[in-house]
Amino acid sequence: MKVLVSVFNNLFTDQRVEKVCRTLSENGYEIELIGNSWGGLPEMSRPYLFSRIPLKSQSLKLAYPEFNWKLYKILLNKADRNTILLSNDLDTLLANYLVSKKLGIPLVFDSHEIFTEMPAINGRFTQRIWRSLEQFIVPKLEFMMTASESYADWFEGTYGIKRPTVVQNFPAGIENPQNYSEINQKKIILYQGVINPSRGLDKMIPAMKDMENTEFWICGDGPRKDEYLALSKSLGMEEKVKFLGKLLPEKLREITKKADVGLSIEENNGLSYFYSMPNKVSDYIQSRIPVVVSNFPQMGKIIDRFQAGEKINHHDELAEKINIVLENGKKFYEHALNKASEELCWEKEEPKIISLFKKIKK
Structure with a gap:
């Protein structure tokens, strides 16, 4: 089964999205990850397909709608009845939701944070816009993940939805790398x-x-x-x-x-x-x-x-x-x-x- 994964960044350092994609890929899903050029286009390699949508906008308030419009058209072209859409955070959700409804295919929303409660937008007009979008779509979602137990409690309590699956963004386990005989001078x-x-x-x-x-x-x-x-x-x-x-x-x-x-x-x-x-x-x-x-x-x-x-x-x-x-x-x-x-x-x-x-x- 194909999973189209979308996120608003250039993919380079997004470890959560990379781990989710890798896990699904290793368990038999055909992954295609879609990001964008915000922050540049550093060289990278992944064991699954990925692409980055070029953005012309110079400000975030214009980049968000530009990305969602371009993402909508790409998802519509690439998706079929054997596709699951995976939307990462609120800034990719509108395009995914519209394609999901149009084609009748499942959508998973992975909320890495409570986007509408971020300090960068608290008290601003943009907070009202994002909150309206969140209020419109989130109660209609059947499948949702989020990154902390408290986030899951908040979404469940705020929107009366089934409690999201909590997938915390932990790194892969490693053996203890410390050499305790090495002591920093400072x-x-x-x-x-x-x-x-x-x-x-x-x-x-x-x-x-x-x-x-x-x-x-x-x-x-x-x-x-x-x-x-x-x-x-x-x-x-x-x-x-x-x-x-x-x-x-x-x-x-x-x-x-x-x-x-x-x-x-x-x-x-x-x-x-x-x-x-x-x-x-x-x-x-x-x-x-x-x-x-x-x-x-x-x-x-x-x-x-x-x-x-x-x-x-x-x-x-x-x-x-x-x-x-x-x-x-x-x-x-x-x-x-x-x-x-x-x-x-x-x-x-x-x-x-x-x-x-x-x-x-x-």
Whole structure:
């Protein structure tokens, strides 16, 4: 059976979509992944078909409708009665929904986040547009996945739908890569992910003044990078705050295992962040790096269940909590992280996807 998968990005670093596609491909489904040129067209290879729709629009508010119109025409051309559509996030849903209704074929909606509750659109006119689209389509959906237990609860409660299948975005399990005899001369505090508002980076950079013999490594790129570079410079922290840029997954894993602590310190500026289980938390754990996280429902559970680090209630606790983890050292958390890594891995999530698609196939 053919699965047409669509997502609004250039596919290069979207690990969730890649893992879902690979899982379905390895279980006998014919995959074709469709992205776009937003963010460039870096070279890449995949063991299944993929393509990227060229976009002429220079702003997101124009790129979204352009992409959906072009995607609609492509899906209509490629789909047949033996096709399942897989729409990733709200920004691909309209085209998929219209093709699904027109051809009478099944649609799976994979919501990686609560798109309408993202900090970037909270309180803006665009939030009302996206929410109208969500309210129009989501209650009509038969098949849905999402990336955290709290997201599933929210969609079920908000729209009265059958609870979505929860497929958490964990990495594949690996053996412990740590060599505990190797000790960093300066302790490394790591953040990986998009440099966006509400990620806590503007709180962490000033906190480095209270962190002795440490460096803060930021792996990623995004709209606030220049602002945070300027903040580091204004505070005289250029030597302590390192911006390493966007990295390929394999390179990022090499850097992650060198760190002494990993951060996921989002601010509560929208339910999408508050209910999230960020990819980076499980990435740190697979690399056996202890974590400091915001005390939000999903992240807080990880600390409570596995004792794999510390949680903060306010960002003024950052230096205190990070210092606790650094003083304990990575070896102190080895057992907890090994236990967590066995549970928070893709191998535990794959059966949920396979079961859902078998149900659709029937």
